[in-house]
Amino acid sequence: MDFKRILELRRSIRKYAPRAVERETLEAVLRAALKAPSSRNSHSTHLRVVTDPETIARIARMRDYGSAFLEKAPAVVLVEGDREATDLWRENAAIVATTLLLAATDAGLAACWVHVHGRPCLREEPQGAGAEEYLRSFLPIPEQRGVLCAVAVGYSDFEPAPLPPFDAAERIHWPEE
Ligand SMILES: Cc1cc2nc3c(=O)[nH]c(=O)nc-3n(C[C@H](O)[C@H](O)[C@H](O)COP(=O)(O)O)c2cc1C
Secondary structure, eight states, rough: OOOOHHHHHOBOOOOSOOOOHHHHHHHHHHHHHSSSSOOGGOOOOHHHHHHHOOHHHHHHHHOOOSGGGGGOOOOOEEEEEEEOOOOHHHHHHHHHHHHHHHHHHHHHHEEEEEEEEEOOOTTOTTSBBBBHHHHHHTTOOOOOOEEEEEEEEEEEOOOOOOOOOOOGGGGGTTTOO
């Protein structure tokens, strides 16, 4: 797909058709995402695929805000970063996650980023238990890896509206301005 078209089509999709994502399709998307640049070529990002509905339902309960929709996702990809490989593991993981969203769009899939790192389980208890520790309680995430986010992946259940317009010119600052 034309790159500009991918940028236009990409939306955060939170409702999915009851259809599994083929393993080869997802594998190709994940391999594309891992081509993203990384600090000093450290390739510190790891992608953990979860397709078991019960485990996905547990992941969906990691926060009491903004993660419940994950329950109906056919696949969830945890974006993890090796903290021992580089101090920029979050940045590296964010670029992989972003590339994953674009590659998913290119493959005709729908996806949505759900943040994990630094997010509390309960919105009203910002200093309380965190979503990342909750995930560690039932997933085999190595100690040296941080979890930046979960990306839900599926096929869209509807035709998403185009991106709402916003003024890009207000955010571009040329020297003469
Ligand atoms: C860093 C980051 C964190 C996000 N966290 C969540 C989240 O926890 N839950 C959620 O439903 N969407 C989350 N999103 C998706 C945004 O809400 C979404 O990108 C934004 O509303 C713009 O919509 P669009 O992606 O369709 O353009 C996140 C996106 C980013 C980039």
